[in-house]
Every structure is written in C-alpha cells, then in structure tokens.
Amino acid sequence: MDHVVLKNRRTTLERCEKFISDELSFFSDVSLYWKIYPEKSPLKSLTHYSAPGRITYDEALKGVYKPAKVGESFGPAWSTHWFRVQIEIPAKWEGKEVHLLWNSHSEALVWQKSKAVAGLSGDKDRISFTLTKHLKAKERSHELYIEMACNTLFGAGDSLIGPPDPKKHFTLSQAEIAVRDNQAFQLYLDFEIIIGMAKHLGENNERGNEAMLTANRMVNQVVANGGSYENALKISKAFLTQKNGESQHVVYAVGHCHIDTAWLWPYAETIRKCARSWSTTLTLMKEYPDFIFACSQAQQYEWVKEHYPGLYTEISKMVKTGRFLPVGGCWVEMDGNMPSGEAFVRQFLYGQRYFQQEFNFRCKEFWLPDTFGYSGQLPQIMKLFGLDRFLTQKISWNLINKFPHNTFWWEGIDGSRVLTHFPPGDCYTMKAQVEEILKTRDNHGDKGRSAKTMFLFGHGDGGQGPSEEMLERLIKMKDVDGTPKVKLGSPDEYFSAVEASDLQNLCTWTGELYLEMHNGTYTSQAQTKYYNRKCEFWLHDVETMASIAVILAVQKSYEYPSAELLRLWKLLLLNQFHDVLPGSSIAEVYEDAVRYYKDIEESSHNLMSEAIAALSKSKGEEARVVFNTQGWERREVITLPSGEMPTSPAKKKARRETPNVVQTDCNGNTIVLVSAPSCGLAPVQPCTPVNPASASKQAGGFCLKNGLVEALINKSGHITELYVRGSKRNALSADHPGNVFVIYDDVPLFWDAWDVMHYHLETRKAVDKLVKPATVVESGPLRAALQVSWKISDKSSIKQTISLDADCPFVKFETQVEWHESHKFLKVEFPTSVKCDNATYDIQFGHLQRPTHNNTSWDMAKFEVCSHKWADLSEYDFGVSILNDSKYGFSTARNVMRLSLLKAPKAPDADADMGTQRFTYAVMPHTGSFQSAGVIQQSYNLNCPLTQGLIHSGDSVLTHPGAFFKIDTQQVVLDTIKRAEDNEKALVLRMFEAFGGTTTATLHTNLPVKEVTRCDGYEEAMTDEENDILQVSGNTATITFSPFQIISLMLKF
C-alpha cells in the first residue's frame, strides 16, 4: 500500500542529502557514502624511507626502509618520503573490486611495477587506487611504492595564500585495502545528480520537483528493502533516461588539469605534480574511451619527458590518438600583460614547435584560462600562428563590471579577430556537478546566439585532474530531461560546432580584455619585473649582433648560438608564467627565477662578447666601438670603462676643436657623446653636442637644461616647471610639482600580492622628509645632474640622481630605494598641465588608450593599469610622457600621471620586495604628438643602452658604410632581428607599425641579401596574396603596413 503524504521541500531535500552525506558526524552509520567500502583489511606490511630530496624511483629502490604505521607524521614541508606497501588481499574477496585507500593529507604518487600509475591527494576524492576490478586468485599479492610529497595541492602554507610553514608535518591517517561495492557507488552517483537537479532546477520547476520526489522514493526503497539497492537503482535509471528535446543546450565537457607551473610551490614540485596528475589521467583513459584531456604548456611536457620517460611514452601514444590533447600552443601559460611583443611571439613559436616536433601536432586554439588580463595585441600574435580561437574565463573575476559575453569575437588593436569563449561556469576546475552544468547553461551571456558552451572539469594543481566520479556523472548526464545535454569532447569539437552554425550571430569586443582585479600584479616582486625587462633586451641585443656576425662571416668559424639562445629564451619564457612574473608566488619560486635571470644575464653577455669578437679580424689596432641594436640613428652619452679615455683616431682632432667633449662623471668615469648608425656600429669618436647640458643655481633650486628641454627643480628634488625649449608652455601643473613620491596604504580584500583596491587612492601621503637636499653633482656639457635623498619612514629611504644629457629630450631619474614597509604602495607622480580624457600606454607592438576619468563604472575600474616602456598624456600638439626601464604599473587620474614603483605584500611571500630596489624612469615633455616627438624611440633608447666592445680597427666592418638595417620612417619599428629557426643562411626581421596608422616603409640593408619574402610566426612562407604588400628591389624592400600591423620578413643570404 502506498503512503502518499504531502511533502515539505526543506525536510525532503535535507533527508535525501543526509542519506548520502560524507560527514562523519552525521548519521555515518546510515549514510550511503560510508557503505561504498563495506569491507576493509590492513596492509600486509608498510615500510618507510625518508628520502634526501626529490629523487628518482630507481634511487628510491636503493633506500633503507623501516617499519611505519598509520597515525605517524612525516615532514617537514617539501620533504619526500617513500613507502613500500605490501598487500595480501583476503581470498574471500575473489571476484570483487579492491582498492588501496591511502590518505597522507598530502600529495602522493603510486608506483606499480616501476611505473607511475596514479596520483593521490589527501582529499576525499583522491584517496583510492584500484588494485583490481575483479579479483582473481592469482592476483592477491601486490607490492607498490608510494612517493609522498610533504605538500598539498596548494603548497605548504597554513592558509590558501599564506607563506609556507617550513615545520609543517603530514599525518598518514589511512593505509588499508577495501572492497568497493559498485552498486552502492553507482546509486550514490545517481543520488548526487537527482538531488542536484531537485535543488538547483528550483522550486517552481516541474522537473526539479519530480527529481526531489524521485530521490525521496529512492531513499524509501533502500530503507524498505533492508539496504538493497536494486529497486532504488531502477527508479533512478527510469528518471535519468528521460531525454531532452532537440533544442536543448549542449555542454562540451573537456577534461583538464590546470597545473600552475609554479605558485605556492617551486618549479621542481610542479614536475611531480604533472607526473601525479597525468599518470592518473592515463589510467582513467583506459576505462573511459570517450574521455578527452586538454593539456597545455610545452614546458610541462618537456619536464615529464626528461624526468618520467616511461610516462611520456604513454602520453605520446595517447596524443597520437587525439585523446591526450595539447592545447594553447605556448611554452607556458604566460602572463597576458607584461611580456614584450617578441616574448609573446616566442611563447607560441617555441610552444608550437615543441608540439610539432614531438607529436607532429599544432594546437588550434590559444588556451589561457587563468591570467590577469589579456593584451589587446594578442589576437594578432595568435593569428601569426594560425590560432584563431581563444579560451579563457578569468574575466569572470571582474570585481566591478560583469563582462557581457561568453561566446564572441575578440578584436585586437590592429583589427584581427579571434573566436573567443569563456566557459560560463566561470571556472576551469569544475567537478561535473549538476549545479555547475546548469550554471554553464544559465550564465551564458550569448543565449540565443549560440546554444553550446564548454565545460572544463578536473581538479587542478595536483588534484590529479578529472576523477572517475566526475566522468561517471557526466556520462549519466549525457541527455537527462531538464539539464543541458553533455558531450565528452575536445575544444576543437566545440569551436568547430560554433563555427559551423553560430558565427554570424556573435558580437564583437574590441581592445584589451582588462581584468578588474589583481592590478597589483604589475608591481609586486619588483626584481622579477626588472630582470624580465632587462632579459628581453639582452636577448634582443644578442640576437641582433649574432645575426649580423653570422651573415658578415668575418670570422668564418663563428656560428649563430641557436641552442644556447633557445635555452635562454626557455628560461625567460618560463619565468613569464602567470604566477611568477605577476609576483604572486612564494619566495622559493623567486629564488629559482632570479637564478634563471642571472643565468640569462651572464650567458647573454658572453654571447654578446663572442658576437663582437666574430666581427673583428685578428689584426690591426684595437679600437672601442659602440653598437646600436635599434633601427634608427642614435646620438647618446656613454660611459667608458673605468680609467679608459677615448682612443679612436679622431680623438686628437676632436679634442682640439671642442676641448669639452669629454666629461668626468660624478663617479670618476669618463663620459662621451657618440653617434651610432641605425642597427650598426661605429668607433667611439666623441661628438660635439648640438644641445649641451648644463646645471645652474636658481632662486630656490636649480635649472637643468639643454637645447631640447629645461627643468626647474627645487631643493626638495621636485620639478616645479618643465619646458620644451622654445615653448613657453609649462608641462607641469602650476600648483603641484612633479617627481613627488607618494605612498599609499595598500590593504586589499584578500589577494595580498595580487591586488590593489581603488580605495588605496584615498590614503595618499607625499614623501616629503628630505635627508639630503638636492645638490649639483655634474654640470655639463655632456651631463648635468643633481642628487637628492628622502626618508619614507624610519626604515625606508630613497636616493636619486636626476640628470639631463646633451642632445637628450628627457630628464632621467635613477633611483635607489631601501624598502622595508608593510602593506604600502609607493608611486611617483607628475601632475601635468595637460587636459585629455584618455591617456596612452605602451603595450606589445603598439599602444592603446584608457580613460583618465570616472564617468562610468568601466572607466573607474581602470584605476591601475599595465603599461610597458612609456605612458603619455597629450592634448592637441602638446603632451608629457613618462618612460621607465623596468616598471609595468601606471595610473593617470585626470591630469596626474603616476608610475607605480613598489608594493609591500606579505603573502604569499612574507618578504616580497624588501631590501634595495633600483629602477630608472624619465619625463619627456613634447610638442606635437608623442608619435612625431619620438617618444616611442626614446623609450627603446632608455631601455637599450648602446653596447660597447673592442674590435680591430681598419677592419672591413668598421669601414662598412652606414647601417646594416635601416627603415626610412619612425612609424615602423624594426623590433627583432634573429636567425631563421630552420635556415642557417636566413634572417627573420620582425617590424610593426607603431603610430596607429597606415604607411609604406622602406627597409634597406647593406648586407648581401639574395631574397626577401614575407613569413608567418612559424617563419613559413606566406601566400602570394599576402606577399602583395611587399616589393623588393635589390637591397631594399618596400612594405605597406596597416595600423599596428606586425610583419615578419625572411631575408635569405
């Protein structure tokens, strides 16, 4: 007889939830969860070896193992413990599925017959390893090794982003074998789905109510049948096999494991995280033939290849079947704001080349779910590599404004468009629960335009990616009336489906994808930012000089250092990972990062010396020369090595005519003004300045001036007036001086190193305590300079040299800060006299504008933005630019320009940025536009000083006429010169249109070029049609550029 009763929603739902609860405190004697493993038995033996570090399996076998037991603790943080696990399964379990249950509350890797087979982590999902699906008599004995790492998936801190606790220990709370009751397991999963539908389809949804009553009936059936699951399973099957109509939304579920290449753990641990997660994935793939796993970051593949060759062979096989799927095409998932344009190119070049070489495979989509904003130049760079699809979701983290789209065209600053998808589940580590599947459908911003979305499932960061439970749930939800259809698939299947039916419906978002959060990442870990910029330029200089040296072949034995440059690039690209360069990692990561940067510094300086030596014959008088690696002529002050005077043949004549052209600087070194041709070299011959610099005393301060610029500086080191010579217009505000350091309270809501909140702006305090007032230390004619120092607090101080060089249009500020603050943010501000609603910022291969006002919430949210080498505020015919050599944070509020200098976060690195910090910035007032005034070129000059070297004079190189490469317009920047990857007799030149306009430029070379063609990012030839913009005649190539267009040429010799 039926007992139909009126149901109360809350009590019914809660009854069903409690019936499957994993809470130990709630009715664990009746919960289905605790019946999944009804029989358990101890291990035969457990022994332990405390390893000296992250050792190999073969090394671990040689260890001395001592008895261990459940309940023991192991540590400290980051240490490794190996366990030999011997198992004798009871005979009575024959025919049953048997698991090892292991919970060390840390990460661990199971080794079986010398193969890494599965990762474990101390969370409820990941404590079981399947010993057998169906026990046979001869399979009762097992021996496993377990490699326990003393960290969790989020490192070894006491809170999510807290610094690691070096004393942390981990307790082995469970180590036993158990029978899994698969009926209980399946029923448990059915309950999860049906209860999920009951809860999340909502009270007014008919199907949701059906789900609630179905779950309740299932509980009744189990209870009424004395714990038998069969009738309940029949009910759930009947419910879950009711199908949707044709128009139902389709969710493409893609397996994924987002492994941060370093973050709350060092790089070395990431290698093991990959092994743990990917071995688990391969094991699961054997059971689930439709399961596809998307896996990014060539660097992680290369690590696994080196450290786990057996595992890598298995992975390679699955890549060939299309199931273990490389995605992204990048070396690592890099930061999306700060790498240079060329660094972005190399991420794709070396990433895609790796996948091509290893698997004969090129990724079809750019994959960057988790970085803190996306440069407006990324669409064009992606398309250089044939990538016209993009996946992320991070913009869903916006604090202020909800981004309106999930499936749309993203258009870059040059007009390139890529098909972009943000999985509307707003997550890249989903667990395949009903709630997430429903959110994916309901949160889609482009409903009606595209009835399909992507769904990335799998624990990240050592959670081992997708689990059996996730796959089972997704398979059960394939087509259940009321929920979206679920298809296990690949990103390619998803994008192809959108391309097949929805493209004409999609909206376009133009410009950068600015993340309204984590804006402190442009500033945190200043040393990392400093080295990033320097290394980008060091590698640029080496590639330029080595390219010229290899083509000139003065020294026939010289070879382009391809392998070493690739090694150095990989180190730099690695450090551009989206938690390293942004400054959001623990201290241990920055120890590695700085080591890699110093390696790049040392090796690139050696390579530069070798390239210079290769330009020199072995005979003749040795002379000092300067090299200009930029594509325009330069005339700059250089510092000669200590004790050295100019020795070029022109010295005596030059001295006789202009006795003051050599100056001793305040450090006792000789400085001279030299000129150098575009992309070429010249002997050090002191030039007579056209615009000599001078420093003079004035009432209340000093005047630094040359023929181009004049700055009045008070004794406090503040600029009170700033002029372009010949203009009476003061570039600075009449009421507020420039070069004023300001300090803010910087207490974000949670993400300490990541964030700066808009309310910090309300806490501005000027740094106005002078330690030493400004004094003149150099008075010209080549350099005029002042020195000044201030006190920030009892612990922190600033020293600065303010200088103006002959013939230079900017005033330079070389700065040293002793920084020992907590939760403070240091900036330097320049209140200008310029009125403009938008400021312009340098980005990769171009620039873009952002508002200086707060009209809308979208404008207000951009209170702190990313900028590269320069930022400019201009009105018609006049403006002010701030240049810098290693900073990335900037803000312009109305007329006030502020360069962000230092933050003082305490998590996840408790000592971030403490100590001595050095950086240089400059202010450049200009008439006309920043383009016509040469701001772009000057910013390169500040970042890329002329290089010096000694070569034998009288050589053909020195008498070589003019520039090796020259472009006839400043509108086009020759950014990169490198040897072609696959052709020893060819160079690749990368140029971009820098002003934001259309132009025709002529490139000239005096090297013996035989053929010039246009190439793509891979350095492969482009179509005849794409070559139409190029006309070649002898040693010149004339090219038509559209705004911000990047063009690469292949020059064959």
Ligand SMILES: [Zn+2]
């Ligand atoms: Zn990440």
